[in-house]
Amino acid sequence: MKRVILLFSFLLVHQLFAQQSIKGAVADQSDNAALTNASIVLLDTDSIMRYFTRADENGAFQFGKVAKGSYILIATYPKFEIYSQKLVVDQKPIVLDRIQINSQSNLLEEVVINQKIPIKIKGDTIEYDAGSFETEKNAKLEDLLRRLPGLTVSASGEITAQGKTVSKVLIDGEEFFGYDPKIAIRNVRADAIDKVQVYERKSEEAELTGIDDGVRLQTVNVVLKEEARKGVFGNANASVGTQGLFDANLFSAKFDQTERIGVTGSWNNMGSSGDASRIRMNNQIIGDPRYKSAGVNYENNFLQRKLHLTSNYNFNNNSLANESSSYNKRVLNNGITQETTQEERSMSDNTNNVLRAQVKYKLDSVSNLNVQLNGNTGTTSSANTSNSTTFRNENRKANDFSRDNSRSSEKDGMDLRLDYRRRLNKSGRSMNIHLNTNIDNTKGTNLIDETTNYYDSLGQYERSVIVDQTRITDNKNNRLSGSLNINEPITKDLYLTFGYSFSTAKQSALINAYTNMPNGQEPIRDTLYSQDQQSLARNNGLDINLNYNRDKININFSNKTIYKYQELTDSYRQIALNRNFWQNNLQANVSYRISNSQHVTLGYQNNTNVPSFAQLQPLQPPTNDLYRQLGNPDLKRETNNAINVNFSKFSLLKASSLNINANANIVNSAIVNKSIIDSLGRTTATYVNIQDNSNWNARVNINYGKPILNGLVQFGPFASLFYDNNYQFINGDLNRNNTANATIGINANKQSSKHVDFNVNIGLGLNQEANSIQPQFDNTAFRSSTNADLKYFLPYKFSLTQVIFYSYTGKTKVFPQPIQQFYMNLELTRKLLSSESLLLSLKAFDVFNSFNNTNRTVGNSNFSESQQQTLSQYLMVGLKWDFNKNLGKKND
CATH class of the missing domain: 2.170.130.10 (TonB-dependent receptor, plug domain)
Known part of the structure; x- marks a missing residue:
């Protein structure tokens, strides 16, 4: 933080002591009359606006503090020629001769001025x-x-x-x-x-x-840029470091007008999806990761640009071995608390292959066809060993739980989509036909070895439950959907869209859980942990959409009414459910352009969420003896209402921006999971509707940005406010939880490649939480965060980058100690070759070995802390080559 403050102080002092004033006046050349309110702009040698002012009633203008350097002064007035003059600001103030501008009506030839507006x-x-x-x-x-x-x-x-x-x-x-x-x-x-x-x-x-x-x-x-649509560019980098770390990445692309080919690859043992050794990133290495990926992208036009093809393929393999510990405290009713500590070791390995392709084909002058095909296949394996202990009121042991589980699975899927659009007449009537089919299959084998020990009211051992099973899973999903929509212009400004849609979805979820028997005996299927579930859902919908569009206003209204039929059977548990009902979704959006620089939008949404069969069925197969999930056949639908507002304002000449967005959500008859925790620490849960109360939340975000210090720095303060009113059940009793978060901060960015460049983000916040059950745990906590990266430009093409991160999370009634996290990364680089395209780097992460890897979550009477196996301090040496042939370079 001290370095950041010193940097800003240095820049401010430098600007104050290296500035001069410029004075002048603007008049009509024909009669020397003052041109009141004329615009006066100072551009730098790169044609970037640095200063702006207007002439007063006498035509006089003044720039009070202008940094030393070369500038172009531009004076403009409506229906007058544009005047420009080169200036050099040095040691003395500048007083210009009276600028006389000729009216365009007196010009003998046309003058064309190209001006950039940021x-x-x-x-x-x-x-x-x-x-x-x-x-x-x-x-x-x-x-x-x-x-x-x-x-x-x-x-x-x-x-x-x-x-x-x-x-x-x-x-x-x-x-x-x-x-x-x-x-x-x-x-x-x-x-x-x-x-x-x-x-x-x-x-x-x-x-x-x-x-x-x-x-x-x-x-x-x-x-x-037009000249950038043809060329070859990319980069390749490799880094090695202490602790056996390595990171290698490749990206190469070839652009040739419409054809684009790209290749990417990554390989590291640092746990990131690419460029793991980036100095700006939070580079704490969790556990022992391995990552490999490769991808290719191809785009082009064919058949005289009638057909456009976009396709890409990606392969990745991600594995992780990790160790962690956690503590969780749940605040229950009647003065009861429950604490659980856990130690865990885990391993996972995932491999995925994904292919995506899209074809846009212009069949003729009135019809288009869009075809999308996505396919994926992959394998997953994982293993987990953990031990946990649960106490009631901090001193009575309720249970302890241990497990040694493993899982392997294979999955594949395919999604095919066709969209056909045709214009039916010259008045704007058109037709859209949509078809979509989706298939997903997953097969897996789970080996379960779990032991739960229970203790009586005195904390004495009572009994044990052992689950030693092999669970075979087979899930299949098949969905077919389609729609037909007609777009009809009612007037030149009002359009109507109406249509019909349908979908059919079939799903099967098979779990065969076999209890492993001793002495090689035949396994026995455990019906409590098994299921043979078949479900069917059919939807038929009517859609209507109205769109009104004028110069300054756009109004969109849409409504979708759906008739649904659903059924579910499970032969293992003698379940047979079916139902039919109507569902309605309403959307409305209004967009209004107040002026060329101000814009406001307003949106409203109303929809209903119907309970799923998983929430309705009497009993779902458990995963262990500590948790049972029950359904509720009498569950009702919940209703959501949402409203959002957005306001944007820009000053085109000053390049400043103001944005305010706000939203609110209200849920009536909210569906929540009501849980009961018994004296042994076992949870039995069922879904219920919240009656007579509404869950709601609201959020406001404000951000402002403008250039300061003569345009050298992009500066942006921001603020946000969030409030949540949430009803839920805690151990059978209704609890009202209120959460409020407020944040203010600033960000600043400078990239001039001179002296020091930086990117700084500083935020301060306050969190408040209150509960109707056990209000003694209500809490107000302060939090703050600082992210800064500073790049110092040194002689002989050297540069030094410094990354600083600091965060503070205040204490709570459960956790009396605040959490402070701090680290600093450094990177020393040297540009090589005349093009500076080769970069040699030495990086040091977490220089002071000061990072605290404690993670804390607080909310809804639930308090948790966890730590993971983490490596934060290490060194890396790297080489990066940035190549570019023609891209972005104009031809002579």
Whole structure:
């Protein structure tokens, strides 16, 4: 923290002592009349706006504090020519001669001025001009996104835009390695990007059918420069370190207008999905991991651009051996508490193969066909050994539990989707036909060896329950669905979509649990732990969607009414259930453009959740003797109501942004799991509806961003507030749990490749929790977090990166000691070759060996702490080659 404060102080002092003023006036050349409110802009040599002001009623203007350097002064006034002049700010203030501008009506020839605007709003889309935001040489899309007002990128690569998590990253409107957006943001070069667009898109289902389902996906679309659509680029890196650590990664791509080929690979023993040795990441190595992956992506157009193919294949193998310990305290009613401590050792190994392909085919001038095929296959194996002990009221032993289980399984699946769209006449009428089939199969073998010992009211041993079984599982799912929708223009601004949809889903879930007998005797099937479940669900729905679109307003209303039939049988447990019912889902969204720089949206959703057969059936097969799940045949549906509001405001000249989004959710007749814990620590649970009370929550997020220090730093304060009112049952009694979280903070980013670059995020928060049962455990706790990475540019192409992380989690009534986590990582690099494309690095993680690996969760009268086998301090030496041929480079 001291280094961060000193850095900001240095930059501030430097700016204060290296600034001069510029004065001048603007007038009409014909009569020398003052041009009141004329716009005056100072651009740097890269055409990036640094200062902005307006002329007063006398035409005079002044820039009070301008940093030393070379600038271009631009003066503009409506219906007048644009005036420009080069300036050099040095040791003395500048007083300009009176600037006289000629009216365009007096111009003898046309003057064309190309001006870059950093941020534009186009309808619901916020568009950033990439060239207006500085990044380091050889920077990637990830670095550019950190510079854009309203966007943040976490150390692990998660993107947030206007306070919402980004789920899709597109390159020129298409997914590139769609299974992992991090591949795009960490490998596409910043200097190849023309624009970055941020918007909310409808779900893929809604876009293809025309029926709005209310789902919105925050999306980033990257528009490449024209010259960047052809070339070869990529990077390769390898690192080795202490403790036998290694990390190797490869990414290579070839762009040729419409054809795109990409290859990626990763291999490490550090437990990350790629680039495990990134200095910005939280690089604590959990357990003993192994990771391998390989992928290929191919895109192209065929048949004179009528057919577009996107396909990718990914293989990954992920294994982990780990040890952990945990403590859990549950606050029950009547002054009772229950504490459980556990020690655990586990091992897992997962292998997956995934193939995705999409074909968009323009059949003729009025019809299009979209075909998607996804297939996957994989294997999983795991083993778990653990021992736990449960106490009542901290001193009476209730039970202890031990297990030594293992599992192996194989899975495969296929999903095929066809969407056909045809325009029926010139008035805008169109038809959408959708078909989808999905198949999933999983087979597995579980070896179960569990012993539960119970103790009486005095803590004396009473009895034992031993479960020694082999469980064979076989799950199959088969689903077929389709829809037909007609889009009809009622007026030029109002569109109606109506349609019919159906689906049929069959599922079988077989568990044969055999008790292992001594002396080689034939195993006996245990009916309590077995099931032979068959289920069928048929849906028939009517859809309607109204969309009204004018210049400034868009209103969308959709409603889906579904008739459902469901049945379930289980021959092992003599279960036969069936039911039919109606279900309704309503969506409404209003989007209004207040001005070119202000935008507001309002959304409302109403839907019902019908209890599943798993919640209705009398008894589900248990997994061990400590937990029993019962169903409730009388369970009713719950009703959800949600409302969300979003307001965005941008200053185009100042490149500042303000975003406020708020949402609230109310659930009536909420379905909850009501559990009863007996004196031996066994839990019996059943599903019930919460009557006479509603569960609800509300959240508000505010973030603001603007350039400061002459545009050198992108600065953004933020704040959020969350409140949750939740009813649930604790040991049979209804408990009201209220949780409130408040957070304020700032983030700042500088990337000028001069002196020091940094990315800083500081947050402070307050958590409050209150319960109606045992309010003596109500608690208010303070929390804070600081993430900072600073890059110092040194002579001879050396640089030093310093990463600082600190977090504080306050104490609770159960945990009287707060948790403080701190680590610092360092990386010394040297750029090699004249192109600086080869990078040699030495990295030190957790320099002071100070990281605390305690994890704590608190909520709903449940308090937990856990620790895992962790390696946080180690060294690594690495070499990275960043290659680029033609991409982003203009031809002479």
